[in-house]
Amino acid sequence: MAVVTMQRETTAAAETGRTARLTIRRGDHTGATAGLAPGYVQGNLAILPGALAGDFLRFCQLNPKPCPLLAASAPGDWRLPALADDLDIRTDLPRYRVWRDGGIVDEPSDVRRWWRDDLVSFVIGCSFSFEEALMDAGIELRHITCGCAVPMYRTSIATTPAGPFHGPMVVSMRPMKPADAIRAVQITTRFPSVHGAPVHLGKPELIGIADLCKPDYGEPLPVNDDEIPVFWACGVTPQSVIATVRPDFCITHYPAAMLVTDRRNVELAIM
């Protein structure tokens, strides 16, 4: 019966967050999620042992721009009803990374065999949600035009520490004409749960970025003479911070293979 249902879902392709997630769950999509289920919220994943979960939750609350927490599970619970009724965080991402003491030990498409009763799942908002609103407003996103990963930089902006979690804020950069940058501030202000307004614009050196051509993550992107670089707090920050702590065990999403939820991006707009 379940199989029949899932086959039916295939014919609907990735129309909704749910159909995309079910396609992923049954192993029919194991790659990047960009472009899947347009309009539906995608999220970064971090799964931590109970001993670290309290501090990490507090870290997210102290640093809402780089770590906008969309949902946190109860310990050991693989469900996240705030994001989708039938969600199983152990099977619903295309691919995971399993870490031990800071090193990758597995990159499976299902983490049921790694599950523990103390694990807490954190789903953190992602820029896909506000990028949709920017594109709807007719603002060009160069990295999407170029088909490359957005450039990201470690900055001199410190996050507010909580327990062992600390480190620099990572930002993503999008080049824009000044009038578009102003419009982008207005639009992304409406989305505080997916990084919100930019943290910086213009002069990269003021936030410790020596060379825009050398991003720490992603790919470099040209900034034209009639543009300024606009910087948003980035969901790579919590991943970078967790890596610094080198937990004895944790699970994250595989880069670019995010959780697709049942919530719609438009729901996240505060006005």
Added chain:
Amino acid sequence: MAVVTMQRETTAAAETGRTARLTIRRGDHTGATAGLAPGYVQGNLAILPGALAGDFLRFCQLNPKPCPLLAASAPGDWRLPALADDLDIRTDLPRYRVWRDGGIVDEPSDVRRWWRDDLVSFVIGCSFSFEEALMDAGIELRHITCGCAVPMYRTSIATTPAGPFHGPMVVSMRPMKPADAIRAVQITTRFPSVHGAPVHLGKPELIGIADLCKPDYGEPLPVNDDEIPVFWACGVTPQSVIATVRPDFCITHYPAAMLVTDRRNVELAIM
């Protein structure tokens, strides 16, 4: 009886828009209005003959950022009940400029002797209103710190013409740290009826400003290395546009001597 009432008002100083306006009406304040009646909306004034009024109204509606119209009177009517119950536009500004064919013919503190039955008054929003909100948010306004007039520039941004009214947008410039510039976009977006969000930031050359040190109006202001220039559409635009048209007759406020209204700046916030 009226005299007694006005003397009572004197003891209340310029606490409210109304007391400030009555002080001005009786000739006890003939200078600049900056700092009078904090919290109350002030406005730029243009009074035009009926033959030009329709086109100018359309010009304001087509160019809401430089020409945010707070109120327009009926022809010949010196009242503006939208701004204050007892307002008399002929007496309630500290000083006026009366123009004939593009030249100044009088700078009186009362224009009753110049009044005509076809004159239409236009009151246009002013940056004082959003500057109060910026300062309340802890953002430094350098020209206020320095006690000088904000620098203003004619730009390469064209206004949308209406009838004879056309010409470049004039902008005011405030230097800000990038994070303050982002906050300032958010705050001034809430005030569309007093110029709203900036029209440009960063690179002045992109809007035809060759040298920030040489403003067309106001005084130059240093932009520090950790700051970017932020540009707002300016209420000098309609004055500049009217001057270009050289109407056979018109009246404006004397520079810096604005109309003080009974409306509060906070009323203008859209959210």
